[in-house]
Amino acid sequence: AEMTSESPWAFVLTATGSIWAAGVTLLLLARGRSSPHLRSATGCALTIWLYSLSMVGDSLFSCRLGNLSQVTQIFDYLSAVFCFASWVWMAVLVMTRISALEASMGQPLGLQEVRWVIVVTAVTAALCVIFVLYSWSLVFVPLPLIYMLASAYGVTSVLYLIFTGLVIRAFCIPLRLLKEMHTAGYISKETWAAAVSLGQLQIGGLLASTTTTVLSGGSIIFGSSLQFAKLDESGRDMFTFVDFPLWLDIIANSTCVLFLTGAVHMPNAVLGNALARQRNRAAMLGSSGSVLDRQWHEKVSELAERGFTLESLLSFYKRLGTDYMLHYKSDVHRTSDVVRQAIIPLSRPSGVAYAVTMMNGACSLPDAMVTHNWGNLFRDLVAGICADALGLSEYALVSELLDRDVVALESMLANSGKIQKTYWVCAFCIAQHSCICHSISARDVDPVHGMEPPTCDCGWPKCFNDTPEVDALGRSVHCELNKFDDMMGHIARIDDQIEQLIVVDSKFDLFTRAWCVAEVAEAFRIGIPQKMKIKCGQVLHAFEERLRLLKVQEMEASRPEDVAEILAKIPDKDALNAQLQTLIFDENTGLLAQWRILDSTEQLRHFGLLARFQWLRGQRYQIPFDKICCHGYTF
Template sequence: MYKVAIPLMVAEGSLVKEDAQKYITKDHSATETRKVEVKLVLQATQQAYILHIRPKWDARTSKLQQEAVPLPSLGPRALEIEPSSLGLVKSSTGELRRLLALSQPSWSPDAGRSPARAQRRAYLRVLVLTALLVAWPWIGYRSEVHTVCRVDENPPTSTSTSPTDLSINRQWYLVAVRTYVIITWFAIYIYTSLSLVKWCYSSYLGDLFLLNLQSEHGLKPAGRTWNHHVPGVNHNPYMIFCLIAVNLQWMVWGWGLHLVRRHLSKLEDAFQKSLGATALKWALYWDMFAVFSSALCCVLLFVYGWQAPTLVYVLYGIAISVAATVLCMLILVLRGFWLSLRFAQSELKAQTAKKKRSALDTPPGPSAPSGPSSQTAQIERCEQLAAQAVRVARRLVCEAPIGLLPILLALASHGWALHSWGFAPEAALNVVSIFSLVANCRFVILLSGIDLFDFANAGKRRQARLQPRAAADKADFLKAKWTTGNEGWDRKVLDLAGRGITLRALLRFYRRLGTSSVMPHFDPALHSTADVARQAIIPLSKVFPMKMVTHSWSNRFSHLVAAVVADALDLPEYEAVLGRLDRFEIGALEEELYWKSKLDQTYWICLFAVNQHASICARILPQECDPVTGKQPLPCNCESEKFGSQTPPLRHDGQSILCEMNKFDDMMACIAAAEPGFAQLLAVDKDFTIFRRAWCVAEIHQAYSLRLPQKMLVFSEETLTRYKSYLKTLKVEDMEASHPADRDMILARISDKASFNEEVQRLLFDDGGLLEEWRGGFDHMTMLGEVARRGYERVVRANSSQSELEESVP
């Protein structure tokens, strides 16, 4: 057990090691040497320090010698240990646990290892565990009866799963799929347990034991042992669990096929073409009847002790009928996905050709926002959506046989086991059953758009990590490629553009809210972003610099964090993510984001990027009251100079050069010039006030004019349906701002307000607009169906025009 106590002092803005002691209580041998690394990171003068302590056993003095070596700086890092007013470095309980955890190798996000290396080790572990899972049912097969029954000498092996593995499922916004996966896991667990644990009652524990049991009761052995009655078998717990496992597996199959039919029905509704979903509904009704009949037959077999071969033949018929329905479903599902792929490819070809024609028609040089530039951006969105639909359809066509054919194999193995009861290898049946459950579950997860890893963007992230651009080189690149002509203005814009915040730092800050050191009365359901800025950001930024993003400050701060996390997880709504921000769940969330290489993804959020001490820290509005305490926050007593939009020195248009709140449009253009993959994320609040805020609408329009990729995240589908009619009445003249001067400044920049309003409507509702992209992200089947429908209509129009042309030719 290691106990670490390292008091440090802060003097004159730098970290000074005053004393370092390590108390170790452990049995040591003369040849034992251990190394412990304790990571102490402090945001002071932009430095991070590691204290490397190497204990070594000295055989001559019989004492433990300690050697403390400070390692080189790691550069700026997020604050992990906050210095108190007295100068002593203190650590929260969570940070202390992380320090103690470093005594052992760890693959946690704080271990500092590369995600690529961690993923390779994870793949290897999954491969080994999968091989063990397949091999487990065969371990001990054909063992002697007396060795199996001696539990005291050969205890049964127990299996379990980590609660964290199941807690990760909470991110899934499809509750039915989540429950289905958990039930599938339970069925697989039962099959694995049946293969590993056998109660020593009268059951078939091998051919020899069954034949001996029959001989004891005066029965003659027969080739088909299920034709005979075995006394006591209906009191056998092992046989009872076998029946439960078989019926549970059939129930899970039926549930999985029902989810497959639901997704095919959604595809059919969006495609507006019959794909056979109605026929599958009646087939599933028959499957439900078959499952009920098989359960009844199993009960009768249990009651009569395997004495009625007629019931076994009934089970044969049920298995054959279920196999026929599964085969029919496989054919219809393949047909539906193949048709969707065919017409989605037609739509992709049409959009690609349209994009080439638009590029030829676009004149060189800058164009007006409502001119060819906006039209080209819309065509690019449609092309990207069609390309995504083609990728989804192509993968589903390949995955459908893999997900459904193992069910037919499992049904055949069940029939074979019934036919040769007592002689068929039980392990083979269990392996095939587990394989079919896993394959069907994987196919359902794929249909629901839930992927464990984002393989589509993995290559781009890996290439970005392999080819980083130094900060100085990027500044020179920006200076050469982007400028407004005013050196002071450009310097402030470049400063703002570099204040990104990683998702890791954002989650770490959110975890500290509600603790004794940071805003202890924080309530995620009540406190808005403005409340967090007043009572957490401004007080903490006296000690360490924070970085910031643009959004509606009236929105709950927890909703803002949930929207950023949902974007990293590629979810279209953030309601389900709110539960994962609980202090008991956020650790598992960080682990998941780490394995997906999303934890270091950078966002520009105005709350953390703008220097609040140079703007609003000393001014408290009368309506600003804490929703929990009911009191107004105290104004900041710092003496930092404040800069408004009209504070000198001024630019030629009367805007302040040193103000940070009037440069958001130039900041977006600056980052877009430096980062080709720069995009905009709209974190829409529950009341859709983001579309009423003047600054937010101006930023949406600026991103649209710059042709940046835009993504909208809503609280839930219900809120979008409720406010959809309201969005159609948006007008820039009705926008609001905290300060009338800001609203007047934004309106003055828009010369033609009618054209601006029309452009906002096109951005929201046109093909490839924000609302269509959101619906495509929420349901892959709906997105695929709509793209395929447009491709189908395009093909029909082309064929109709061709026919009319041929008829007009004499």
């Protein structure tokens, strides 16, 4: 058969494009649950696939019935609609990336102009589609309509090129700042190479998409003109100048969606991980009968509703060293030091958890429960929480900014819309005057002046694991230190959006602390989504071997009775050790794999924040980056 628009070759061509688009859509469907941006990209890929299917139907019925049949015209209309929808959706995806960059940098990158160009382009493209659909319904097409159609296409093409130029400019601004950082030695060669690779991928993909989109739009106009003028009775020109460009547009746009989202670099079993968590959560909900001990349940509910905002945490942090704990040094003092010398003294008058005071009694259920090591620097704990709000996987840069300018960090968090996000941190949310305030150990010696902090003589009653009243299992009802498992399950039943944030210290000691590991394992068991924040990627390799030798029998806690209680709940400790290795190292579902999962928007946000720090350094604050290590992403 000859290669014409009504030959089987046209059907084969469009069918191959549809198969490719279907493969991309299925891959994104399998991985699209890992981020909102990927879910949106999946919708775009699905639209492209529907567009390709309508073209397949058009080619099939053209072969059987000819171009002028009513069925063929229906598929023509569908292809025009889906083509328009995919064009607009692709532009919106690109705009999302610009929005992420602009939000993370805190500087205008032309997002407003991009929005206006997209709106005007969508209007002119819609006019093109309307003109084409209307002309297809006419027996005789007047010449002015053809001129209007060509003019609308010309305007749309120019606007699309303007849109492309604005986007390229937006990507080049942070790249220029990152180049300055690289030249000055403030970021590693790997980080700079990753930024360049990502920028080239975004710009190259956009140029490819723009080229094929403009060509396909022109091919539609050209093909319509051939049909109007009846100059291509054989259909050869339609095949060469219409079918082939449209096929190329489908291949290019679906491929661009796949690569620009970063989905091809993600672990293969992200979907399996999500489904595993859903099964765990369903099992937990299914087994959640009524709580027999009313007092126990009331205490669990009370503990759960002590979440505090990130804004209140930063307010507390800013006053360290000025209003209280006057000798505070951010690069030395640990979370335990801040608890002993700031939180306990400040909460002494009321005796309640300091989170209640921070929030003026207006605590709430948290958006995220924080698992952390009290031996970690308090600054790094706060930085890890801020990094979570900013969408960063590492917190080294945030730690530096906490040292230099908390106000600037607050501004960035306010711009992100996450400064009111609520967290649950045991140091703030446990009433320390009900348990540990009266006792001091050797590990509580202040690292600055080498003295033990004074013991607290507040007189508030203390409750520990075996303090009466006890429930049927012998557990103290009023103790606040033995209810973490139940509290996590309680919050998970109420709020299916709750997350666990794991802030890992620079030496990875968190994974040697009994309570921390117990919380991580329990969150996974009941299906709570987990996020891990580490200081920087380079330290991971140094401690990987240590993590692989973890054994629950060797873990530690401040109180020996806590270790005994945790171990008593584990019937098969070897099985749990194997489970912990899977939980941390599984290449598809482990914490380290989850930490590495970044779609293109998150990657751009990360590099945008790097550029933001460079802007602050160069324009206002002179922030040194020589001590900052940044993760070198690979693409």
